Amino acid sequence: MSLFGALTAASQALLSQKIGITTTNRNMNNVYTDGYSRETPVFADLPGLGVQVETVKRVFSRAYFKRLISENGENSQLSAYKNVLSQIESLFNDPMGSGLSEAINRFFNSLHDIAVKPDDIAARANFLSVAKTLVGRIRDTYSSLEEIESTSVSHLKDVISEVNRLTEKLAEINRNMLIFKDSPERFNQYLDERDRTLKELSSLIDVKVVYLPDERVRVFTAKGFPLVSEERSFNVSVEQSSDGVKVIADGVDITDEFKKGKVAGIISGVKAVEDYKSKLNLLVSTFAEKVNEQHEAGYDLYGETGVSLFSSDNGQPIDASNIVLSFEDPKKVAAASDSNYLNSDNTNVKALIELGQKTFSELSDLSFSEYYGTEIASSIGTEVKSVDDRLKASQFRLESIEEKVKELSGVNIDEELVNLTKYQRAYQAAARIVTVTDELLQTVLGMVR
Amino acid sequence: MRVTDGMVFDILLKYDRLRSSQLKRSTEELSSGKAILKPSDNPVDFARGLRLQRFIEGVERFNRNIDLTDNVLKTAETSMTSAINLLQEARVKIIQVLNTGALNGEDAKVLADYFRSVASYVVNMGNTRVGDSYIFGGVKSQSSPFGSDGTYNGETVETTVPVANGVEVNTTFNGANYFGVNRVSNKITVVEVLNKIADILDSGNLNELHTDTVQVDLGDGVQNLKLLDAFDSGLSQIEAYRSILGTQERVVEDIKSQNGAIMVHFKELKSKIEDADYPGAIAEYEKAKTAYQALLAAISQTQNLSLLNFFVK
Numbered sequence: 001m002s003l004f005g006a007l008t009a010a011s012q013a014l015l016s017q018k019i020g021i022t023t024t025n026r027n028m029n030n031v032y033t034d035g036y037s038r039e040t041p042v043f044a045d046l047p048g049l050g051v052q053v054e055t056v057k058r059v060f061s062r063a064y065f066k067r068l069i070s071e072n073g074e075n076s077q078l079s080a081y082k083n084v085l086s087q088i089e090s091l092f093n094d095p096m097g098s099g100l101s102e103a104i105n106r107f108f109n110s111l112h113d114i115a116v117k118p119d120d121i122a123a124r125a126n127f128l129s130v131a132k133t134l135v136g137r138i139r140d141t142y143s144s145l146e147e148i149e150s151t152s153v154s155h156l157k158d159v160i161s162e163v164n165r166l167t168e169k170l171a172e173i174n175r176n177m178l179i180f181k182d183s184p185e186r187f188n189q190y191l192d193e194r195d196r197t198l199k200e201l202s203s204l205i206d207v208k209v210v211y212l213p214d215e216r217v218r219v220f221t222a223k224g225f226p227l228v229s230e231e232r233s234f235n236v237s238v239e240q241s242s243d244g245v246k247v248i249a250d251g252v253d254i255t256d257e258f259k260k261g262k263v264a265g266i267i268s269g270v271k272a273v274e275d276y277k278s279k280l281n282l283l284v285s286t287f288a289e290k291v292n293e294q295h296e297a298g299y300d301l302y303g304e305t306g307v308s309l310f311s312s313d314n315g316q317p318i319d320a321s322n323i324v325l326s327f328e329d330p331k332k333v334a335a336a337s338d339s340n341y342l343n344s345d346n347t348n349v350k351a352l353i354e355l356g357q358k359t360f361s362e363l364s365d366l367s368f369s370e371y372y373g374t375e376i377a378s379s380i381g382t383e384v385k386s387v388d389d390r391l392k393a394s395q396f397r398l399e400s401i402e403e404k405v406k407e408l409s410g411v412n413i414d415e416e417l418v419n420l421t422k423y424q425r426a427y428q429a430a431a432r433i434v435t436v437t438d439e440l441l442q443t444v445l446g447m448v449r
Numbered sequence: 450m451r452v453t454d455g456m457v458f459d460i461l462l463k464y465d466r467l468r469s470s471q472l473k474r475s476t477e478e479l480s481s482g483k484a485i486l487k488p489s490d491n492p493v494d495f496a497r498g499l500r501l502q503r504f505i506e507g508v509e510r511f512n513r514n515i516d517l518t519d520n521v522l523k524t525a526e527t528s529m530t531s532a533i534n535l536l537q538e539a540r541v542k543i544i545q546v547l548n549t550g551a552l553n554g555e556d557a558k559v560l561a562d563y564f565r566s567v568a569s570y571v572v573n574m575g576n577t578r579v580g581d582s583y584i585f586g587g588v589k590s591q592s593s594p595f596g597s598d599g600t601y602n603g604e605t606v607e608t609t610v611p612v613a614n615g616v617e618v619n620t621t622f623n624g625a626n627y628f629g630v631n632r633v634s635n636k637i638t639v640v641e642v643l644n645k646i647a648d649i650l651d652s653g654n655l656n657e658l659h660t661d662t663v664q665v666d667l668g669d670g671v672q673n674l675k676l677l678d679a680f681d682s683g684l685s686q687i688e689a690y691r692s693i694l695g696t697q698e699r700v701v702e703d704i705k706s707q708n709g710a711i712m713v714h715f716k717e718l719k720s721k722i723e724d725a726d727y728p729g730a731i732a733e734y735e736k737a738k739t740a741y742q743a744l745l746a747a748i749s750q751t752q753n754l755s756l757l758n759f760f761v762k
Contacts, residue, residue, distance in 0.1 A: 116518065
C-alpha cells in the first residue's frame, strides 16, 4: 500500500471516529430526554485497510414498545375513570360532612317531636327546616353530579381534539421521514418523535400500530377504524345529544368500543355519573312518593287533608333534580289521622316515622337510609376501590415495562464516557498515523534532494 | 442489568410519590382521628358505620322521647295517688257514717260537705293538665275531660309515643278507665257514690245509706251494688290503673337504661370501625418518614457516583 493510501485510510478513520464522538455527544446531551433512544455507531473495516461507519444504530425494541403502549393505554383508562369516580365519591362521603345519610336520619327523628306534642308549632317548624335541609342536600348532590358529567364531557372533547392533532402530526412524520432515509442521525430523530407521539396517542385512545417496512406506520383505533394511514390522518369527533355523548369515527358511533386510553376512561366515568344520577333519582322519587302518600292521608291543623309535603318545581314527576318542599307553614304538617282532634292526634306522624324503618320493593327491598348506605355510598366506594386496585397493578406493570425500555434504550453516562475515551484514543491514533505518514513522506521526499 | 442515568431519577420520583402519599395518609388519619376517610377506604365498614350512626341517633331519639313523656307519666301518677289517698280517707268516713245510727243536722251537713269536696277534688285530679293539654281525656286533650259531677267527656282513644322499637307509652290516658267511670251513668263511680251519700245525708233519711243501690258497670257487666260496694269497686279500679301507670314508668326506666347500654355498645363498635388506631397510625407515620429520609439520603449518595468525577480535573 502506498503512503498516500495510508493517509486516505487515516483520514477515513478520523472521520469515522468523529462520527463516533458526535454520536456519543448526542447521547450524553440527551441523557434525560424523555423518549430518546440511544444510538451506537456501527463501525466496519474497509477492504484493504481503514474503517468506516456503516450506520448509526438506534437501540430500540419494537416488542417492548408495543407492550408499553398497550399498558400505557390501560393505565390512562383506569386513571381517567378513577378521576371521575373519586369526584362522585366525594359527594357521598358522610363522615366528612357530605352525603345524605345524616339528613335522612334527622328527617325521621325530628318527626318524634311532633309525635310527642302534635300542636307544638316550634316542633313542626323545626321538622320543616330539617326537611328543607334534606331537600337542599339532595338538590346540591344532584347538581354536583351534573357538573361532574358536563366537565367530563368537555374534557372528552379536549381529549378528542388532542387525538386529532396527534394523528395529523403522525401523518406528517410519515410524510417527512422518508426524505431523511439516508441520513441515519436525522432519520433516528424522526423515529424517536414518531414513537413519542404514538405513546402519547396511546394514552388517549385505543391504538393498534402496524409498521410498514419503510418504518412508516398505520394506526387503527377500536373496531379497526383508521386514524393514520401512511400520509393521511382521519379525524374522530364527539357529538352530544339528549341520550348522552357519542364518539364518531367515519360516521359510525364507536363510543362503546373503547377499552383503553383516556377516552375510554372518561366514557365509563360519564356512564358512572349517569348511573348514580338514576340511583339518586330512584331514591328521591320513592322517598317523596311514600312520604307524600302518608302525608296526604293525614289532616293538618287547618283540618285539610290530601296535602303533599314534597312537590316538583318544573311540573315533571318528583326526582332529585326538581324536588322542593310544598309549603313552609308549620300548621300544614299533617300530624293527625282523626279530623276531630287536629292538634292532639299523632297517629299520622307515627305512620310517617314508621316509613323510616320500612323497606320498599322499589329500592331492592331496602329502607331509605339502607339504600343510600349500601346502594349509593358504599357502592361507589367499592367501585373506586376496585378501580384503584386495578390502577395500582397496571401502574406496576407500566413501570416495569418502562424500566425495560429505559434499560435498553436509555443513556448511561459512564458508558458514554468510556466510549468517548475510546473514540478519542482512536482519533488520536489516526492523527498520529497522519503525522507519522507525513514524516515518512518527508523522508521519501528528502531522499530525492 | 443495564442501569441508565434516567432510571435513578425515575426511582426517586416513584418512591418520592409513594412515600409522600403514605405520609399524607398517616397525617390525615392522625389529624382527623379517623381511619375511614372516604367510602373506598373500606366500603363494607363505611356502610356499617352509617348503619351504626343511624341506630345511635334512633336510640338517642327514643331516650329523648322517654324524657319528654316521663313528665306526663309522673304527673298522672301523682294525680291518681293523691286522689286515691283522699278517697281512702273518705272510705273510713263512709264506714263511720254507716255504723252511726243517728246524726244531728249539723254533723250531717258537715259530712255531706266533706264528701262533696272529696268528689270535686277527684274530678279536679281527673282534669290534670301538663302544659295546656289535659292528660286524662284521651286524644281529646284540649277541653277538660270531666264535668263537675264526674261526667266523662273525653275520648277512649289514647295518644302514644314510641320509646323503643315496638314499645309505645301514653302521652294522654283514657280517663274512663283510669278514674273508673261507671258506664251506666258515664260518671266517675266514686264521685257518683260520694254525691249520692251527700244527698242522703242532706235528706236526713240515713236508712237509705244501707238500702240504696247503684247500677255499676266498670266494663265487666252491669251490677246492682250497695253504696259502699260500688265505692269500693270504683276505688279499686283507680288503684289498679295507678299500678299500671307505675309499671309503665318502670318499663320506661328499664328501656332508658337499656337504651343507654346499647348506645355505649354501638358507639364503641362505631369507634372501632371508624376511628384511627393511634399507635398504629403513628407507627405508620414514623415508618413512612424514615423511608422517605432514607430515600433522600440514597439519592444524594448515588447521584455523586459517576465516572464523570474522575474526568473533570
